[in-house]
Amino acid sequence: MTLSEQARNTTPLRKEVPIDKSRGLWITRRDFLSLTGWLAVFAFLGTALLGTIRFFFPRVLFEASPVFKAGFPDEYALGEVSSKYLKSKQVWIVREEEGFYALSAVCTHLGCTPRWLETENKFKCPCHGSGFHLSGINFEGPAPRPLERIKIMLNENGELVVDKSVKFLFERDEWGKPGSFLKV
Amino acid sequence: MIRIFKQRRLIPVEERRYGAIFFVCAALLTVTTIWAVIDEVWVRRPWKAYQKDFNELELQKAVVELRNAEQTFQSMEVQSRYSELQHNLQSAEAALEDDKYRRLTKELEEIESHIAELSRKLQFTRSESDEVYYRYKTALHRSEKAEREKEQLDHLEREKEKLSGELANAQKRRLTLQKQIRGFVQQIESLRDSLTTLRADILSWQRKIEAIKSRSIEIKQIILLDFDDNNFGGRISRVERCMTCHLGADKPGFENEKEPFTRHSYLLDLHPVEKFGCTPCHGGQGVALTARSAHGKVEFYHNPLLGEGTRERLCGKCHEDLEFPESPTLSDGRSLFESSGCLGCHNVEGYVKVPNIGPPLNRIAFKVKPAWIMRWILNPKSYLPQTKMPNFHSTEDEANDVRAYLLDASEQKPKPQRITVRSLDARWIQEGETIFRMARCISCHLVDGKGGTIAPDLVNITTKVQLDWLFDWIKNPRAYQPNTKMPRYRFTDQEILKIITYLNSLKTSEISSEDENFAYSSGEVKRGEKLVIEYGCLGCHDPVGQEAVGGKVGADLTFFGDKPIENFDFGDVTNISRTKEAWILSKLQNPRAFATERIAQKMPDYGFGIKESRAFSTVLLGFTEEHPPEPFILRRQPESSYIPPGEFGKLVTDLNCLTCHKINGRGGTLAPDLSYQGSRTNAAWLKKFLSNPTTLRPTLVERMPKFNLTDKEIDIIINYMRTTLVNEKVPSEFLSGEKFSMPEIEQGRKLYHEKYRCQSCHQINYEGGTMGPELVSTDMNIRERRTAGWIFQWIKNPKTLDPATLEPVLGLSDEEALLITKYLLSY
Amino acid sequence: MVTMEKIKRTQLYRSIFRHGYKDTKPNRMHQIVSNVFLHLHPTSVWRHATEIRYTWGMGGITFLLFIVLTVTGVILMFYYRPTAEYAYADMKYLEHDVPFGMFLRNMHRWAAHLMVITVWLHMLRVFLTGSYKPPREFNWVVGVVLLVLTLLLSFTGYLLPWDQLAMWAITVGTNMARATPFLGHEGPFGPELGMKPDNDIRFLLLGGTQVGPPALLRFYVFHCIALPLLAAIFMIVHFWRVRKDGGISRPSEKE
Incomplete structure (x- = not known):
């Protein structure tokens, strides 16, 4: 006869004792253990969920730096709209009599790359025909707002530095802010 | 414990409770979860704390700077200037209230809108004109009449012209207006700018502080x-x-x-x-x-951070140069590595090719005495402490066998003695010494502990070599060894005999009598050949006889630095730490240290000390597989392939000028570079110098020897120098025949002594510093020695003539340089 | 309490939870049968099937580990690129900068080691309790297949860190395939059947004649898709057969 068979033949050692709720304890020991156990499980699952969500936001990126050097100011002719960094960085650098500004080459309509039309003195988006003045102000087509200007400054060597992560929006009256225009 | 389990078994299986187990597991799970979070957020991210600390530190510094800037700003003078500017600004701004300014701005506004209107009209007209032009042209192509279109087109063209004219006028007007307005605004702007400039420091530090505060930890x-x-x-x-x-x-x-x-x-x-x-x-x-x-x-991890003492190990990954001031240990190690002939026995793939360092031995029997060979093999340093030949710790028998082989394989046997030394003739000894000193042999050779280190010590030379060989050698070194560094002096036979007599008188040990009737057996020769091959003699010396030239006898060191420590055999040595560094230090100081009775080691003893061994370990542990891409690597400059041509070339080879001098990038660095000698030195002085080189720098050991050149030979040298070895920047025939006026010389003197204070480095008549060479003294006069053009160009900018010179570039004007030149030439 | 009752009466609640927790036998059965996750369980088990010391719970633990591995593995796939240029670097990024990256990678790694151990223990238990005997003989075979799949998963995962250990372990491991009879170019009858280094079973495994970038990609696909899919299918069969062959094994009931 195995032990468990023995066990079945004897009377149970523990008896169900009716719980007397009036004795002051609001929860039995058994329920307490079970409750804390489940709490632990859910705490774990919650932490795991949060941790997993955090996992999807990496600490470092391997993207190209938004800051780039754009050569020396004297490399730009007066009145020139330089498309030198159009392909690699999607930025125009404009040299005016008083200084420089950088325009983001992203159409404010649906994000195509406009073209600079020298003869007509305007930026023209090939997708839906939005047109922008040299200053970046929109004047035709569906574009709802002017092109964005980008931070441009000089470093200690006197080179132009463009920081694409800082934008200046005309409609928020930011074009006068330092960095939106580089005086020479 | 067991009792609890036994009791538990008595409970029917379906009635057993697992609450406690569940609770314990849950507790464990909680603890682990908390641990994981702590680990992720703090333990494994120490940089968060570092960045916080650093930002605080930088902020502190910036705040201090800001306070300083504010203090400067608060100072009386800045404050008074500031309030003055502010006052000016206010009055300038008041001027804007003027009617004229208002009128101008209003007109500008109007003209702006007028221009916009005009350009829109112009654009529309242009588009219409384009359209009509298209229709007109298509009509023509279809051979239709196009009168209507033509008419329209003409009308539009006229319209266009009119509009362009108006637009140009308006633009012109705008420009004038803008200029006028700018006249008003300009002053205000410049005042504002000056105000900002006064506060520039404060503003920039404030910006900096803002930037530090808003910096994110990343x-x-x-x-x-x-x-x-x-x-x-x-x-x-x-x-x-x-x-x-x-x-x-x-x-x-x-x-x-x-x-x-x-x-x-x-x-x-x-x-x-x-x-x-x-x-x-x-x-x-x-x-x-x-x-x-x-x-x-x-x-x-194969590439740990280099610490104190090993820091230079990786410099050599990109820098191939031998001399490299930033990494002295590596430079020392490399030059030792190359000059000790390590590459003769060890292969290092990709290392710069280095020629064999030992002399050829194929005529050794003719050159040296058999007894000396024995002594030499057994302990080279006992004869010549500076030698690079290592000690193989051979037994007498082994040394004897090697000697037998070398003598046997020698192509040239000793001749019956022709010359004798008059060892007791004091007059000959004295004359010999005089010739020896005059020829400045000690520029290269060591005698009595004095002299150069290019060539061997000569004290016991007559105990080493056969006298006949010595005679032939001094007469014409190239006849025996075509690539020797020894120049051919133009000694007479008698002079040579006297020199040999003198040298013989110097010897400190006696000649063994064994040499007289030395013999060897064929067995010894056979064993000797085996030893020569086995011990890698051919790593430094060219093959003597018919030995099979095999691979290199030492271990390949190409990836020595990558070798794991487990692959290093420490033999029976237990008292050093088990690191690669310790192994190398021990091995180089005592190459046979790790030999056991089963594993013999062949590397000979070079007598390296701890300093050399450290330098070696820097080089050796840098031999790793890792290699930066090609653009990072600074290759060693290949030696210039300049070969001096013609008669001059023959002389240069014969005299071995390039052992000490450099010409067009080729040659030694002991003596001055001769590439521009023709521009640099006056021909007359050169002639005097070559026929009898006087001591130029008395403190130097290595001096120009006297070669006993003929006048014809001297002319060849000077002619070549004057025509070919010149620098274009140096004007030739400069100031020749000109007379200098006293005021000019006086002005030059003032510039020399007062403005540029040249005397702090240079001496004139024994007054001044000794940093640079003396310019005028009893046996030296720069006027005689240097050409005027050279002096002038040198004073103007010495780096154009010698990029490595210590002389500072003072940026003198042509006029000043000319005055100083004239002053120097007046001595 | 009243609101809870109200919620329980809404159609939305009742459409999701069809049965309350009323402790009656039919309801308990309903709860099991109508729950997609629980319905693999029998509605009632033999008394002694709950005896832990008889089964050690090894099959269940192995299955739990498989789930852990699947979850952590899928998460790791978001940062790991199976190419020669990036694989090792991505592992390093997981180790050093990705949030919880090291934790997840270690969880995957230790769970994998543990799963191999628990599978063996499970098999040992089945053997010791004689549970491979009829009527369970087919499920033993399915179990052996699952064991092999587990080992293969472990083996293919070994290459993915793309370090020296991985390279040489897989080089050695796949070199064994050279000696496969008929299918390996060094195995019995292999050469006679035209097996060469570039067309035998090892080539199929590696996608090349040596452990290189194609092998990495191949092992990645095996490890992440093919083998887990196969294992899942066999697990379904395995669990199904446990039910059909008389339930979880237990001490004999011949009282």
Whole structure:
């Protein structure tokens, strides 16, 4: 006869004792253990969920730096709209009599790359025909707002530095802010 | 415990309770979860705390700077200037209230809108005109009449012209208006600018403080594109994150902070971190973010951070040069490595090719005495302490066998003695010494502990070599060894005999009598050949006879630095630490240290000390598989292939000028570079010097020897120099025949002594510093020696003539340089 | 309490939870049968099937580990690129900068080691309790297949860190395939059947004649898709057969 068979033949050692709720304890020991156990499980699952969500936001990126050097100011002719960094960085650098500004080459309509039309003195988006003045102000087509200007400054060597992560929006009256225009 | 389980078994299986077990497991789970979070957020992210500390530190410094700037701003003079400017600004702004200004701005506004209107009209007209032009042309192509279109087109063209004219006028008007308005505004703007300039320091520090405060705590990294090799020959990028903690490395003002905030030495400016990263020079694991792991102090990491004493190990990955002031240990190690002939026995793939360092032995029987060979093999340093020949710790028998082989294989046997030395003739000895001294043999040779180190010590030379050989050698060294460094002096036979007599008188040991009837057996010769091959004699010496030339006898060192410590055999040595460094230090100081009775070791004893061994370990442990991409590597400049031509060339070869002098990039560095000698030196002085070289710099040991040149030979040399070895920047025939006036000389003197204070380095008549060479003294006069053109150009900018000179570039004007030249020439 | 009752009466609640927790036998059965996750369980088990010391719970633990591995593995796939250029670097990024990356990678790694151990223990238990005997003989075979799949999963996962250990372990491991009878170019009858290094079973495994970038990609696909899918299918069969062959094994009931 195995032990468990023995066990079945004897009377149970523990008896169900009716719980007397009036004795002051609001929860039995058994329920307490079970409750804390489940709490632990859910705490774990919650932490795991949060941790997993955090996992999807990496600490470092391997993207190209938004800051780039754009050569020396004297490399730009007066009145020139330089498309030198159009392909690699999607930025125009404009040299005016008083200084420089950088325009983001992203159409404010649906994000195509406009073209600079020298003869007509305007930026023209090939997708839906939005047109922008040299200053970046929109004047035709569906574009709802002017092109964005980008931070441009000089470093200690006197080179132009463009920081694409800082934008200046005309409609928020930011074009006068330092960095939106580089005086020479 | 067991009792509890036994009792538990008595409970029917379906009635057993697991609450306690469940609770314990749940508790464990909780603890683990908390642990994981702590580990992730704090333990493995020490850089968060470092960045916080650093920002605080930088903020403190910036606040101090800001206070200083504010104090300067508060000072009386700045304040008074500031209020003055402000006052001016107010009055200038008041001027804007003027009616004229208002009128102008209003007109400008009107003209602006007028221009906009006109240009829109013009654009529309242009478009219409384009359209009509198209219709007109198509009509013509269809051979239709197009009168209507023509009419329209003409009308539009006229319209266009009119509009353009109006537009141009309006634009012109706008320009004038703008100019006028600018006249008003300009002053205000410039005043505002000056006001800002006064506060510029404060503003910039405030901006800096703002920037520091708003800085986020993040991992900073640099990517070295395609820097490493993967296992399949492809390039992979290297990621460097050292600057996540080492935040002050490129910041001025952090020189004295503790690590990891210390500023890097000036070498960082030469190797900008964006381009070179950190680990290519320092080692370590760039991608890791905790100190131990990032410094590569983890198991199996092959490239740990280099510490004190090993820091130069990786410089050589890119810098192939031998002389390299920034890494003295590596430079020492490399020159030792090359000059000790290590590459004769050890292969290092990709290392610069270095020629054999030992002399050829194929005519040794003719040259040296058999007894000496024996002594030499047994202990080379006992005869010549400076020799590079290592001690093989051979037994007498082995040395005897090798000697037998060398003598047997020698192509030229000793001749019956022709010459004798009059060893007791004091007059001959004295005359011999005079000739020896006059010829300045001690520029290269060591005698009585004095002299140069280019050539061997001559004290016991007559105990070493056969006298006949010595005679032939001095007469014409090239006849015996075509690539020798020894020049051919134009001695007479008698003079040579006297020199030999003198040298013979110097000897401190006696000649063995064994030489007289020396003999060897064929067995000895056979054994000797085997030894010569086995011990790698051919690594330094050219093959003597018919030995089979095999591979290199030593271990391949190409990837020595990568060899794991487990592959190093420490033999029976137990008292040193089990590291590669300790192994190398021990091995080089005592090459047979790790030999056991079963494993023999052949590497001979070079007598390296601890300093040399350290230098070697820097070189050897730098031999690793890792190699930076080609653009990073600075190759060693190949030696110039300049060959002096013609008669001059023959003389240069015969006299071995290039042992000491450099011409057009080829030759030694002991004596001055002769590439521009024709521009530099007056022919007359040169002639005098070559026929009897006087002592130019008395403190130097290595001096120009007297070669006993004929006048014809001297003319050949001077002619070649004057026509070919010239510098275009130096004007020839400069100031020749001119007379200088006293005021000019006086002006020059003032410039020399007062303005530029040349006397702090140069001597004139024994007055002045000794940093630079003397210019005028009893046996030296710059006027005689240097050409006027050279002096002039040198004073103007010495670096154009010798880029390595210590003389500063003072930036003199042509006029000043001319005056000083004239002053110097007046002596 | 009243609101809870109200919620329980809404159609939305009742459409999701069809049965209350009323402790009656039919309801308990309903709860099991109508729950997609629980319905693999029998509605009632033999008394002694709950005896832990008889089964050690090894099959269940192995299955739990498989789930852990699947979850952590899928998460790791978001950062790991199975190419020669990136694989090793991505592992390093997981280790050093990705949030919880090291934790997840270690969880995957230790769970994998543990799963191999628990599978063996499970098999040992089945053997010791004689549970491979009829009527369970087919499920033993399915179990053996699952064991092999587990080992293969472990083996293919070994290459993915793309370090020296991985390279050489897989080089050695796949070199064994050279000696496969008929299918390996060094195995019995292999050469006679035209097996060469570039067309035998090892080539099929590696996608090349040596452990290189194609092998990495191949092992990645095996490890992440093919083998887990196969294992899942066999697990379904395995669990199904446990039910059909008389339930979880237990001490004999011949009282």
